[in-house]
Amino acid sequence: MYGLRHKYTIMVSVFVIIFLVILANITNFSFLKAEAIYEPTYFNQTINLSMADKSDHLMWFLQISDIHISAFNDPSRITDFKDFCENALKVFKPSVVIASGDLTDGKAANKLTSQEIQKEWVEYQNILSSLNITQHTTWLDIKGNHDNFNLIDLKSKENYFENYSVQGKTNPRSYLYQLKKNGDIYSFIAVDTTLQPGPRFPFNFIGLLDDDEVKVINNIVHQIESSNSNYTIWFGHYPTSCIISHEPNEIRPLIGKHSNGLAYLCGHLHRIVPEMYTLHPEGFLELELSDWKKNRMYRLLAVDHGLLSFIDVKHRDWPVILITNPKHALFLIPYKHDLDVIRQSTHIRLLVFSQVLIEFVKIQIDSQTWTFCQHIDGPLYVAPWDPNAYSTGLHKIKVHVEDVQGRSKYHTQPFSLDGTTLSFGVLPSFVLKTSANTIFKLMFWILNIIILTPLLLLKLVHYRHIARGNNEERKSSTTCTRTCFRKLWNLVSVDRIFWPLVLYQIYLTVGPWTIGYMIENYIGAIFAWGIYVNGVFLPASVTYIYGFMQLLLFQIPLIFVLAHGVDHRIQLYLENGEVSWLSKIRLHVPFIAILTLQFIMVYCVLIGYGILACLICPLHTWATILAIMLWVQALSLLKQHAL
Structure with a gap:
């Protein structure tokens, strides 16, 4: 009983420490801070700039x-x-x-x-x-x-x-x-x-x-x-x-x-x-x-x-068309683009380029009649207009260009003279406005929580059940959910497999992933939070997404494969059955797939960073050895360890 209590105390301590480390990392993210809204002082350098049919200020x-x-x-x-x-x-x-x-x-x-x-x-x-x-x-x-x-x-x-x-x-x-x-x-x-x-x-x-x-x-x-x-x-x-x-x-x-x-x-x-x-x-x-x-x-x-x-x-x-007045409504910049320049302009302005001479350029606003543009200088074409006719709401300007080789191009863009704007796409804005460094950190730490929390909680529950003499969860069950739960339960019950799995994952958050010649002839070390080389620390946040992929493609599959292997061994003892060839294939193929992927990653480290980095590489090389050892342990559990 004392041994169980001692294990229970250690489990609680480990869980609390892991939780506090992960919480400290998450709460330190700048992503969680409110983003300030800036209102830059409007600069008036465009005042008295009249857009007409000249090529000035262009x-x-x-x-x-x-x-x-x-x-x-x-x-x-x-x-x-x-x-x-x-x-x-x-x-x-x-x-x-x-x-x-x-x-x-x-x-x-x-x-x-x-x-x-x-x-x-x-x-x-x-x-x-x-x-x-x-x-x-x-x-x-x-x-x-x-x-x-x-x-x-x-x-x-x-x-x-x-x-x-x-x-x-x-x-x-x-x-x-x-x-x-x-x-x-x-x-x-x-x-x-x-x-x-x-x-x-x-x-x-x-x-x-x-x-x-x-x-x-x-x-x-x-x-x-x-x-x-x-x-x-x-x-x-x-x-x-x-x-x-x-x-x-x-x-x-x-x-x-x-x-x-x-x-x-x-x-x-x-x-x-x-x-x-x-x-x-x-x-x-x-x-x-x-x-x-x-x-x-x-x-x-x-x-x-x-x-x-x-x-x-x-x-x-070809041809290439760029409308410069009126400006595209989506790209208006508050406080920096003076709409009065557009409202007071006398001409629509556009640049047209082609490898040969331009045959004609014409424009259409909304559903009005087409108007031919006049060539001014270089690529500049203009057409007179009355901005007051489009003073409110969104409108569309359409351009049709054809060159002497018969190549034709249409281009349409929305515009607004009252400040009405369009919305940028959600996904492009998300990619450009967030922080990749923060997202990578979140992905890494959240996946750590998702993996470790259920395993550690299940281990705590297992200790309590052992203390009460209850071991029914090891018996065969019928539903998929109960079968999955039983397999994970059997995994956490075997300390010699469970603890190396957990400690490997904890190690990924604190220890070096590889040590070798990181840059030219300089030895360095890669950690989850960055790279140390030649006395310099590089906060290379790609390491977080790299660690995330290792957890996703190695740690999680390995947990379930080992759980299946341990459960397979236990069911053999409980039911005294024989293993068919089909069962052996289902047993070994998933592990071989995991191992193959790790061998590929080991090869990538060898080619990319050299033999030293490959040998001193807990992330992949040592993880591969660990996986093999745990798999052998799972399939050769003695009866006193399995039951």
């Missing part, structure tokens, strides 16, 4: 993202990118081209080894230099996570961004570029949030805005304010939801507090959700661009009399 530029030039996969990425630089840029003649990260792929042919590959960077540089791109436009490139694999610091010999990119030599991280055109100053702020050091795949999926980079960005903002800049465009590789930042230097307030900042442009997520756009409470648009890698997408943007407009375009899809 600037357009391009964005391309996630090019992923590869030495091993899909050569058409390179040829299409060269075609874009050689032909599309001649058509658009943009003032600026933003290349927002993942310029190269950094993955070997096996797609498991990740490091910077010089050949890919040479290819990137050769395309831009052979076509003299910098002679025709300003090319603003910035690093993405694939441009930062396996780099201990910026001085690493494999930091090819510094030597082969356009901006790398003078701007190795965040920087400012200012464009002066037609009396206006346009500021472009590149925000580099790649991890330093830069780990290998997949642990640099989330970016980090540290204090040093915040100081650089604050200095840039002060420089902009002193230069009387009219409009500011922010850009980076990671969406703000994929950037770890902490008070008082959180990324969104940092962007939002700058009064003339219009938008933050990014890439990285590769069209996991179409049209990933949103308006943040801090007062700026966030516009994620689909990738070039698979979708061959780029973006045309324009600032026309202070109004930011854009359209995402498929490569070689």
Whole structure:
């Protein structure tokens, strides 16, 4: 009896400790704090700007993202990118081209080894230099996570961004570029949030805005304010939801507090959700661009009399149409877009591009008659209108363009002159407005609770039943629910299997998952909460989702497979039956499937991080050995241990 009480006390203590650790992690999430609603001071730099039929106060530029030039996969990425630089840029003649990260792929042919590959960077540089791109436009490139694999610091010999990119030599991280055109100053702020050091795949999926980079960005903002800049465009590789930042230097307030900042442009997520756009409470648009890698997408943007407009375009899809006035109702920015500029305008304005001459451009508002547009200068076409006729509610403007080769394009967009807006999609807003770091943490800790709580409670109940001499739950039952309960009950009754399972899961929350050469020739350790290497801690929150997948695909299936194995052994003792071949197949196949998946993960660690990381890897290698030992234990339980 004393032994049972002692076990009961230990069980309660373990449960309380686990609960407090998990509760401490959950309550520390910034996600649970109320989000502030910012009301930026309205800037009046567009006052007295009359939109008519002139090409003044107009600037357009391009964005391309996630090019992923590869030495091993899909050569058409390179040829299409060269075609874009050689032909599309001649058509658009943009003032600026933003290349927002993942310029190269950094993955070997096996797609498991990740490091910077010089050949890919040479290819990137050769395309831009052979076509003299910098002679025709300003090319603003910035690093993405694939441009930062396996780099201990910026001085690493494999930091090819510094030597082969356009901006790398003078701007190795965040920087400012200012464009002066037609009396206006346009500021472009590149925000580099790649991890330093830069780990290998997949642990640099989330970016980090540290204090040093915040100081650089604050200095840039002060420089902009002193230069009387009219409009500011922010850009980076990671969406703000994929950037770890902490008070008082959180990324969104940092962007939002700058009064003339219009938008933050990014890439990285590769069209996991179409049209990933949103308006943040801090007062700026966030516009994620689909990738070039698979979708061959780029973006045309324009600032026309202070109004930011854009359209995402498929490569070689001509003609391209961008309506700049009236502005798309979905993308109106309160306190920053002056609707009086639209209300007092005399002309509808749009940009039209094609590789050949344009045959005609005509517009239609709502269900009215079509009106032909007049060509003014370059890509600018205009048509007179009376804004007072559309002063309330939502309206639609439709454009029909045809070029001399007979290629025809229709484009429709809603507009509003009284501030009526549309709602962004729920899923895109969720992806861009939440914090991936917080979501990953929640997923990891909640799944820990879901797995551990029932097992520990069932163990407590089991101790109480043993104390009372009640052991009926081990007998065979008929219903599916009772059978499942009986199997779990039998599992928790075997200490030599139950406790290693529980302790392994607890270990995943506190101990190192692997120790090896994390970056170049530097030994480091991966934990649930991040990576330690070369004296630096990287809060690589991808580890949480990695741990979540291990729990989901290994721990949970293993619990049920072992429960079935223990129950199978117990029923043999209780019923003295024989095992058929079909029963043996049903018994062993699920375990073989779990083991196969773990062997694959062990192989991935071996290829990605080397032999040392593979050997010292409790997450996969040791877990595989543990699973085999527990399975052998389950199928060879002696009668005194099973009953």
